[in-house]
Amino acid sequence: MTDVPTTTKADWTSDQEVRWCPGCGDYSILTAVQMLMPDLDVRREDTVFISGIGCAARFPYYMNTYGMHGIHGRAPALATGLAMARPELHVWVVGGDGDMLSIGGNHLLHSLRRNVNLNILLFNNQIYGLTKGQYSPTSEIGKVTKSTPAGSIDEPFNPISVALGAEASFVARTHDMDRQHMMDMFRRAHDFPGAAFVEVFQNCNVFNDGAFGAITKKDKRASMLIPLEHGKPIRFGENNEKGVVINPQGSAEVVDVADVGESALLVHDETRQDPSLAFALSRLSAGPFEPTPIGVYRAVERSEYATEASKQLAMAQEQSGPGDLEALLHSRPTWEVS
Amino acid sequence: MTDVPTTTKADWTSDQEVRWCPGCGDYSILTAVQMLMPDLDVRREDTVFISGIGCAARFPYYMNTYGMHGIHGRAPALATGLAMARPELHVWVVGGDGDMLSIGGNHLLHSLRRNVNLNILLFNNQIYGLTKGQYSPTSEIGKVTKSTPAGSIDEPFNPISVALGAEASFVARTHDMDRQHMMDMFRRAHDFPGAAFVEVFQNCNVFNDGAFGAITKKDKRASMLIPLEHGKPIRFGENNEKGVVINPQGSAEVVDVADVGESALLVHDETRQDPSLAFALSRLSAGPFEPTPIGVYRAVERSEYATEASKQLAMAQEQSGPGDLEALLHSRPTWEVS
Amino acid sequence: MTDTVPRTVGTQELNRLVVRFAGDSGDGMQLTGDRFTSASALFGNDLATLPEFPAEIRAPQGTLAGVSAFQVQVSDHDITTPGDAPNVLVAMNPAALRKELVHLEFGGTIIVNQDAFIERNLTKAGYDSDPLDDGSLDNYTLFKVPMTTITKEVCKDLGVKPRDAERSKNFFALGLLSWLYNRPAQPTLDWISAKFKRQQLIADANTAAFKAGMAFGETAELFDFTYEVKPAVLEPGTYTNVNGNTALSWGLVAASQQAKVPLFLGSYPITPASDILHELSQRKNFGVRTLQAEDEIAAVCAALGASFGGHLGITTTSGPGIALKGETIGLAVSLELPLLVINIQRGGPSTGLPTKTESADLMQAMYGRHGESPVPIVAAYSPSQCFFAAIEAARIALKYRTPVILLSDGYLANGSEPWLLPDVSTLPDLTVEFATGPNHTEEDGTEVFWPYLRDPETKARPWAVPGTPGLTHRIGGIEKEDGSGNINYEPDNHGYMVKLREERVAHIANDIPPTMLEGDIDDADLLVLGWGSTWGAITSAVMRAREEGRKVAHAHVTHLNPLPKDLGDIVRRYPKVLVPEMNLGQFCRIIRSEFLVDAQSVAKVEGVPFTAAELHSHINGVLDD
Amino acid sequence: MTDTVPRTVGTQELNRLVVRFAGDSGDGMQLTGDRFTSASALFGNDLATLPEFPAEIRAPQGTLAGVSAFQVQVSDHDITTPGDAPNVLVAMNPAALRKELVHLEFGGTIIVNQDAFIERNLTKAGYDSDPLDDGSLDNYTLFKVPMTTITKEVCKDLGVKPRDAERSKNFFALGLLSWLYNRPAQPTLDWISAKFKRQQLIADANTAAFKAGMAFGETAELFDFTYEVKPAVLEPGTYTNVNGNTALSWGLVAASQQAKVPLFLGSYPITPASDILHELSQRKNFGVRTLQAEDEIAAVCAALGASFGGHLGITTTSGPGIALKGETIGLAVSLELPLLVINIQRGGPSTGLPTKTESADLMQAMYGRHGESPVPIVAAYSPSQCFFAAIEAARIALKYRTPVILLSDGYLANGSEPWLLPDVSTLPDLTVEFATGPNHTEEDGTEVFWPYLRDPETKARPWAVPGTPGLTHRIGGIEKEDGSGNINYEPDNHGYMVKLREERVAHIANDIPPTMLEGDIDDADLLVLGWGSTWGAITSAVMRAREEGRKVAHAHVTHLNPLPKDLGDIVRRYPKVLVPEMNLGQFCRIIRSEFLVDAQSVAKVEGVPFTAAELHSHINGVLDD
């Protein structure tokens, strides 16, 4: 990796005009990614962005890397094939909450359980942007949209819980108002050898403006975002006065540090084999109106899919030698006619 | 419900020849269902079984009720439409681990989060039966099958964790060797007003014989199955000597009761709003070779999908009166030409 | 083109007028066009519209890619298209002018928002010099109007911020056009106050801008005269202005009412079909259930599940969605249950041109499933006729217990026209009879229910709905025995069932209207054969050719599978057959194969409909050959 | 039929022999047939097989639904079908006899396992009386053999439990047939010891049963003579017996080797395609990567993703899977990447007849996508030829950067025939050139890479693989500008691209072999036009008709899109054109539309292939018309 040329943000910016609505949160995510790239010690040509369809899914066009704008919901599947074929590449998957949790939910789940080396960014704006404002699988109950004039009646998914239920080995959450935090999370995802899932709270200012405002606005963050830091007690609040504990029934709970004492606080451990802790943390908040953990929920290394597949190929070649077509054709009983 | 006629198992048995392999676990599940039905106080004609494709999915043919043998993976979606259209029916969904967690995983997830009033039975035999023995999303890593001659490399799903990650409100597990337990679970599923998900460990004696033998054989059950009973401390073992606790990191752990004392044991609470407890229990066992909880993991009532949808219809009629086609056509600006 | 605007004094009467509004995506051009259309409709004109917008929610401001346009033809007589070339182009910025000028008729009128012609915008649009000054527009009549400035000015006293005021400039343009073409002002003013009743400031700004536009016309002395398009002499009755998606939605509601079967829509949002989901979601008091499913497969499966439950199951989508629904439609073919699959076609292949029109999914409708899997196909041909097409598709699905594919397209979906509202009491009775008891006696005398025992006339199987005592039965996608419905893999049985399913559909030809045939029916030298949204352009083109003395007939097919029984005779009757399609000749291929006539395809696959002029010249070309 | 077995003494020579083994699903009939076939193959006969089995893993024992059968024709000359009617039926139980007797030629030989003809089994099979005694088989030569009893007997001393011993009775039947038809014993004995080398008891039991079967023939004095089918005079060389799925898998491996491009298979199990996944999963030492995906959509997407990465992406399935893959194939059309989509067709619609053959997915291959979405189609026509069809499909995909659909069917997939192994060095060179540097110079002199700049000859765009410096680019399913590949929604551009994609495929006609044409090429009164697996039956039928002095030609099409350039001339050359298909006339419709000739369809959609006799009579029928 020593010969990776030095690059700047501009090198990672394609010549295509960005076509999101002015003010869309997607811009800041794009900036975070473009600013991170020069720091990652990877070559542009070894980097691929793959997406489905949606506003978020326009992302690959704006990265001066290899890219594919696929079809709705199928990005994780397209990316799985590419990552298996070319394990040396850095493959990023970008999509919206509709793309990856509605039509594409199953592909997301299977790429997570297989632990394919993908960096999966889910831009959660709790709405269908590109199709002009229908509710999505992360929209809150009662949401009034074009397709739910009387309010939606579907319990939303919690993307972190969904990922953890599907054996995800790396799970993190960040938001579009904090560039540094995004860059940290994206870097962690990149560094993780396996499927890295990052939920990004993203504001769609046209169809769902302010969905995350109650927790991501500058003046709300201290009291409404719970930073997860490995090895540290989980604390937050204007004056760090709040903390998180696990109660005897396995639930994570917000407490006043003053009440329980600092030593009672849960010390975050992203490396626990058992995802129960991460899962409990994902249930702390029922939506972006309660104190909500951000950061890395889970980062547990296990064997990566494409690597294992490649090993089986290598092993087969070791055992049987490289493929010999002539021999293959003669591998079953043959007879001669003269 | 007082006028439901008395029935017997025979009334619920269709005239179609059962076409599973001799010795298949599906037989005992069928028997359990057919024996339960007369007890449920429901009419045959109000009962519908819907399935996808697979050995398990042949189930509807054998029930003397309404039934649909659909297409691979789509049973939860077919059933969602039926349940929404006819909320008064009792709709059961039956499918295999391939049907419902591979191709149909997404539909399963969405029916669970919506909480559609379905009784969903997943026959998990950790293999593709009907297509003659490929590995499935629940097969253990390293499984040698026709499609994985060098052993599978995919981390399996834990169906209970998947369901809980998808906001399932009723989640239970049972196995094909214990008819009474199956009947109890199926009855609970039936009684639950919402999506009730039941995983059934099922032996495929042709392609994956004995997959659950280590925990479901008569002489193993006491030490390898952990019965979950609401309101009771979780205990098991030949002499009830083992128990389960939640440790401070939120993980469920098996302990010797003698070591911790009975009062330290986790008292099972299926009604906790927070699914973290149920999730932690689902992680106790990494597969059917370790002590594994069976019973109802979670049963938390929340609003049912079809009921809510019907309410919106009723409300609309209350507000705007029953639909008037003439008025609808004239609902936008009109003008007269004479 | 004959109706260029001659420069005389006073009010000039026009037979018809084609206006094209163009501006940035954020400029509200669709709304402006819509309002101009509505006012004209209420005034009594005949009209037809063509909205065109980019695939992005908001493409970058000021760019060519961001231009949104709306064309409307307003007429004092019956018309069928939004017009070939606009007479007037309203351009709100340089990009709009640059992109849309190609459409304008030679010598046409251009009205620009002069304020937008600044350096930065000119550059974004790719202009090297300012077209308003460099003589490049000399062949047109150009009006430069400082729309932004005046709008801001009149809003100042209302307490509206200048940035917000600027947003009302489209109402200024609308006011100016309303004055220039003598459109009634009241409908627009009423609409503004109704629409923005909870945002008084915006209502005030829009009203002020609109009035300022009218006043500008009166006072600016730029314009020497105004124009008028008299109300059209249309069939008497009550009219409303309707687009295809709304008409189609209402047709579905009507079908449900007429059948007394509740409607269930399973859908997944996709352009240009989403508005049907939106419209039907608001019809809950008609007992309409809608499910926004997790994907298109779930959507059609839920609809089919609802049909099993005795509802009229419907699913709406466009091409990519149909591609996903094929397996389930095949299941419905095997289950023999009513199901309505509605494809609002858009530009393909793949994601293609999501917001543009095309009719290239006919073959997919015919053959987009594995095995022999015949499905009746109905196609709508004008925005308002979508209402009747929906009823007809539902009729076939319900009566013959079969999935039916209904084809519309982006042009019909978003295009609008005045619609003579039908008398509801004249709509067809679609009452369905559900099975209520056993229909077969076993050899031993037991009465049983056989799910695949057919009505001798329709060959439809009984619709036995869960909940009905005595009729419990199982159905599935595996091959089955006719009558009992039991699984059956025997060769003879399969051969029988495959042919039966084919004939079941073919047989519907006895129950559909004859081909629509117009023009020189007896002695045409050329038959123009169309289907779908080409109807308007073909009708106009044939009319023009006939006005020139050509002998031309126009047949328009609404039932694409099975084909009308008279169609073979019709296509063989004329020396030449021309088939204009917004695809590469799909229907033409069917006609050739079916009837062995040398029908020739006229293909336009450009995301925009045929103009009458294009077809007119094709007709002349073929006749002069 | 001429080859009934005459009853004389000694060894009788036969030109050909058709044996049908039938029994319960659990009786191992597929294995028995397979072994009989292999021994005959090694002996040097030409042969063709037809396995038929139920859709259930194990249908209920003893029932008609549970019958599994295997037919093989063994011949001393070149044959192309598994035979019209068997000469010999081996029936292991009453159900097998009852279900399969219809196939047997009049006067044919029946060998039954007498032990199975007990009351319970007779009832299950629906017999009122025992057919072995009631005279109903008087028109046949019947041999009653107590197979179970003898098998158990000879296994007793081996220490095998009676229940287990019973399982070896199929080897007894195989031994008896091997004796009766002078098949070499050694290959079978070798196979048994290799196969069961880890289960010695089973190996011993099977060996004992097999030998007992041979001995029974020798000693029972039931049979007055044995028969022999001499080795066929075939082209010299090394042969192996191969079924279509294996040959096809090997062809894919060969294509990958010849192209020096690694093979990636994304697949989801489905009958009858799964065995390709199984076979390729074992070819890891060839660098073959296989992914059993979560569904068919993921399977094709992963393959396409791998193609983007410079692999030969392949996906295998049957009809229901293709129905799900349509949207992604459309994406591949737009991306212009190589992709091989393989459809092993089975009986439809819907789940249909999963284990039976049919070729009714041609129209789906042509048109099963939205928009104008042309895809080349190649069809295999015999089990061994699947090898070459796979190479050819891969060649087109790689050279022209396009998805290609390869059609096979259940009959080819499972049927086997001797295959003269090709000299590997004669296989075509499919070497691919990947893009390595910029291909376009901007006006300002910058060298850039344009992903849609085409090879002037093939019209293929460059394959620029991630990891290559200097070629970063983005592709997608939205309409694009030719050359630069930038998103472009302009009408003209779309029209251009739609036609370009159409022509790109049409143009491949310059690079495919001429139509296979045989028989009375110059003066036939009838052309039989086929595609796919009908080849064998058509070839035999045409031969028989010509032997009777009829003038018939046979054209067989391997490239269904684009069609060979000579095909128009061919179909117009003959007075009559007959198109036999295992569907309702899909190819026939294409021919009619394309060439306006009155081609007539002969349809058989029964889950079983045409027999030569059926086609022969159709040919005569048409010629006598």
Ligand SMILES: Cc1ncc(C[n+]2csc(CCOP(=O)(O)OP(=O)(O)O)c2C)c(N)n1
């Ligand atoms: C098969 C298919 N179905 C539906 C669509 C229409 N569609 C495009 S994007 C989208 C959802 C957009 O929502 P999301 O994924 O949340 O992305 P966002 O626009 O909010 O970033 C839909 C339904 C499509 N393009 N293809």
Ligand SMILES: Cc1ncc(C[n+]2csc(CCOP(=O)(O)OP(=O)(O)O)c2C)c(N)n1
């Ligand atoms: C669309 C489609 N893909 C694939 C298949 C083939 N198929 C039938 S059942 C099955 C999986 C069976 O496994 P599972 O669901 O676990 O059920 P089991 O047979 O084990 O009960 C598959 C892949 C199909 N019928 N349809």
Ligand code: SF4
């Ligand atoms: S619609 Fe919403 S998500 Fe899409 S670009 Fe606009 S603001 Fe962003």
Ligand code: SF4
């Ligand atoms: S294959 Fe397995 S699951 Fe299927 S019927 Fe046989 S034993 Fe049961």
Ligand SMILES: [Mg+2]
């Ligand atoms: Mg979104």
Ligand SMILES: [Mg+2]
């Ligand atoms: Mg299974």
